[in-house]
Amino acid sequence: MLSLKESGMPEIMDNVHRYFATTVGLITTKGRSGQNIMAAEWTMHISYDPMLVAVFVHESPTYWNIKETRAFGVNIASDDQTDMVNIAGGYSGTEIAKLAIPGNFKTYLAKHIDVPMIKGCALNAECRVTAIEKIGDHIMVVGEAVSAKFDENKFPLIYTRGNYRKLSRSKIPSARKSVRVTPAQISQFEKMSAGQFVLKAAVALIRQDGKILLQKFDDSWVLPMVIVGKGANYEETLEKHLDSIGVSPSVGKIRGIKRMTLKAGKTELRANFIGFDCKLKSLESSDAKWFASLPGNVVLRTLLEKP
């Protein structure tokens, strides 16, 4: 049988790395291998506290300097620094003192480590090594950022499919459905969200004989719903809530998720509702009742739209 390569099909494993998108770190070091700079797309922030950055390198002057001094600079290239990236990534410190080539790298001295840093980057971090470990065919170097600064006006260069790209300056518009509600409704939802950044709720859809079960909430009627705390299980939380208002259901399949931005005047609240189709076992509630036609509640209508 022909291998993928022999059959003329693209060899997946040969190409898969090209389809990741990364930023590019200019890793600066100073040691017995001299002052050096290399390009490393595998440079990433991996912990908030302590603030850790990992770089994956191969055996080369950069690694030798890091192993010796246990310090390195991370300079995230901005999208006007492709020349620097090409030089830092195209030559080894064994071949040429890259930082000494005139007219390319503008450097400044790091404050906390003895390493040159690069001007004009999106971000600069001075790192002290906390771990070194061989991972696959590269060596993972983890450093704690002892100081870091960024330039709001610079955008990081993106590397993907073997090319350098610019990040678009425009944000992707939210895919949330915008839903106008009354000031009273939005304050109800705000109360429910109890300060959550995004209101996250589990909602029960319980229908019987052409009617739908709604729950009283302050002055209006809504689908039975409950705010779900971070990490809590949606199905269990909904079951408990329904039980607490005298509705005994069997919670069934997930019907879908509705992501909305609720708007009333200038007030906005992001809200995610995960709906469950539920079957009623028994109803002993003064807080819930059947409705044959829906009250004029736009959130309610949106929740009931087909997913």
Ligand SMILES: Cc1cc2nc3c(=O)[nH]c(=O)nc-3n(C[C@H](O)[C@H](O)[C@H](O)COP(=O)(O)O)c2cc1C
């Ligand atoms: C865009 C780009 C990204 C690179 N990313 C990495 C990387 O993440 N890890 C790595 O070991 N080499 C990477 N390289 C290759 C090194 O930068 C290259 O081998 C360089 O010569 C090493 O420098 P040194 O030998 O002076 O230490 C990359 C090269 C380029 C052009």
